[in-house]
Amino acid sequence: MSIKAEEISTLIKQQLESYKDELSVEETGTVTYVGDGVARAHGLDNALQGELLLFDNGVYGMVQNLETSDVGIVVLGDFTGITEGDTVKRTGRIMEVPVGDQLIGRVLNPLGQPIDGKGDIKTDKTRPIEHKAPGVMDRQGVNEPLQTGIKAIDALVPIGRGQRELIIGDRKTGKSSIALDTIINQKGQNMICIYVAIGQKESTVRAQVNTLQKFGAMDYTIVVSAGPSDPAPLLYVAPYAGAAMGEEFMFNGKHVLIVYDDLTKQADAYRELSLILRRPPGREAYPGDIFYTHSRLLERAAKLNDDLGGGSMTALPIIETKAGDVAAYIPTNVISITDGQIFLNSDSFYSGVRPAMDAGTSVSRVGGDAQIKAMKKVAGTLRLDLSSYKELESFAQFGSDLDAATQAKLARGARTVEVLKQGLHEAVPVAKEVIILFALTHSHLDKLAVEDVLRYQNELFDFMDSSHKDIEDTITKTGNLPEGDALEDAIKEFDQTFQPSKHDDEAATNSEN
Known part of the structure; x- marks a missing residue:
């Protein structure tokens, strides 16, 4: 039996055509x-x-x-x-995390892996955790409010979509509560929220997730958690992973609110890594690029221009101070990067003023651009009233010796503080905020006892809901106060039905005797 040369040639050609180079070279x-x-x-x-x-x-x-x-x-x-x-x-x-709508409602670790026991996440989209922040020409000015539902913040330090507003204060002064209440208030506001828990106890994160589920906020929220038992690298990359998830929505024309709770623990984790990597320590043993660590993260929050879809990412970084020292290294770094700060005062917190915001230290560098017109009109004198009250408060014990104008300022200040008090998870719609602040600044509360202020507020809200719903709808839809004296007349109508507490009459009788 002989084999022809043509057959050998054909066989070799077939083998060459089907040959696959399976040799892989890896470094x-x-x-x-x-x-x-x-x-x-x-x-x-x-x-x-x-x-x-x-x-x-x-x-x-x-x-x-x-x-x-x-x-x-x-x-x-x-x-x-x-x-x-x-x-x-x-x-x-390079380091990347999964992104997309499939992440909404889930609890993830900083690598984008689910840790809530609800199964795998089916998404084929990823984004690098490090991404260059939008440039100056890619942005537009902040001009759309982000309503927190917290009267003190919406009136005094308004936050706009695309802004970076720092929440700063000592341990256990309500920083996380403000952030969670803001997330809860975004229901129905066309906003996707991302809560990044850095170094928070797993039991605490579990309680926060349960709170968000209770109020229906997990329907539009992603939780990224790096616990204290996780290695330091995961605490370091967690906020960048959250930012990457938010950018996917922002660059698709959607609005995002991202909370970093808190960047103090991220800075500590980065310091730990840097020291083990033998990088030279700088001030307080932090590495020389600790400022850059936070600046390149927070600069990713932006309000994009219309050519890029007009999406936004609003950042609420949280920083923990020690003994109220806002001049420490990490707090001053983050203050200089952000567009304002909400400073929480431990003395106010323990005296029952909650949220315990210090109106003198807190500021929003965006200001009125992040408020609806109605809020601008009614909140204009609030900061002045509070400042005057704080200055005169030390003389309050000598009330009988003060002139009438000073006593009036003290009375207005005390009622302003009372109006701005708010319970946990008791978000107030912006129309109702405008109504109670209008009543305050137009002297409707001046003759009330301080103890009656919050009851007056709640009964006024019920009255407006039942008898003047059109006024609330006008404020909500147009952002303006109703024309003419409609709101003033409605509040006067309510004043005639409001019953002050009996202890007022007793106090008045005792003072006359």
């Missing part, structure tokens, strides 16, 4: 050190800053330091399964 390195969420590896000469690396045990790491002989890696997961001598290989990808 690998060897782990030379591991501990405290950080590893070092030798041999990764072409690794890039921020590139993802894969260890033998399936855990990912991110390149953080590029040095002459080795690479510093932050381990994004359990580092206890990595040992010296293990192989680590390049992936050619």
